[in-house]
Amino acid sequence: MAGxxxxxxxxxxxxxxxxxxxxxxxxxxxxxxxxxxxxxxxTLDNLLVFVDVVLFPDIDLRPVRLLTTxxxxxxxxxxxxxxxx
Amino acid sequence: xxxxxxxxTQFIATHIDSVDLxxxxxxxxxxxxxxxxxxAVCSELRIPSATTEAQLALLTSRGFLEQVAGPVPAxxxxxxxxxxxxxxxxxxxxDQRRPVTLIxxxxxxxKSPAQAFADAFKFKRSD
Numbered sequence: 001m002a003g004x005x006x007x008x009x010x011x012x013x014x015x016x017x018x019x020x021x022x023x024x025x026x027x028x029x030x031x032x033x034x035x036x037x038x039x040x041x042x043t044l045d046n047l048l049v050f051v052d053v054v055l056f057p058d059i060d061l062r063p064v065r066l067l068t069t070x071x072x073x074x075x076x077x078x079x080x081x082x083x084x085x
Numbered sequence: 086x087x088x089x090x091x092x093x094t095q096f097i098a099t100h101i102d103s104v105d106l107x108x109x110x111x112x113x114x115x116x117x118x119x120x121x122x123x124x125a126v127c128s129e130l131r132i133p134s135a136t137t138e139a140q141l142a143l144l145t146s147r148g149f150l151e152q153v154a155g156p157v158p159a160x161x162x163x164x165x166x167x168x169x170x171x172x173x174x175x176x177x178x179x180d181q182r183r184p185v186t187l188i189x190x191x192x193x194x195x196k197s198p199a200q201a202f203a204d205a206f207k208f209k210r211s212d
Contacts, residue, residue, distance in 0.1 A: 016206070026094075026193070083198065
């Protein structure tokens with residue numbers, strides 16, 4: 001059940017990433033490009049949660065997951081601050 | 086229907102601020118070699134003269150027109166490069182074949198980033 005939830009979150013984030021990149025191709029707003037990168041990394045983060053909790057519960061992947069999340073949010077913040085005008 | 090090339094989209098996003106600006110540019114493109122004053126352009130295109138003068142200055146600064154010296158300021162189509170001329174030609178063709186698509190493209194590209202962000206999540210385009 002938990003595994004299905006994590007995979008659903010990953011699929012949703014992946015879909016958001018694809019939609020944002022598609023929007024960037026149409027409109028050329030870089031905010032969408034950076035947001036797309038953010039959601040791509042959040043997709044990776046959700047997959048890592050699945051791997052960490054379900055597949056390899058003995059291995060602690062929290063540092064990697066945190067780094068992925070921070071990097072994703074950094075992309076989003078960059079886009080909002082510098083490309084959001 | 087063929088999608089609009091990325092080069093055209095990028096060109097419009099970078100150089101074309103409004104439909105009126107495009108009209109002025111294409112008017113000059115369709116009258117190559119002619120020296121045209123702001124009054125001639127605004128009377129032909131039915132655009133306010135103050136707007137026309139600003140757009141002529143803008144197109145000159147962006148490398149599409151050159152100002153011709155004379156008693157009355159006039160302008161001539163003179164793109165800064167062959168690549169720029171080719172893009173304007175492509176847009177001219179697009180304007181003749183798919184004018185509504187081109188106008189919609191201009192308005193879509195002038196949306197706010199927040200609106201574009203929200204529109205990205207629409208599965209089906211309404212335009």
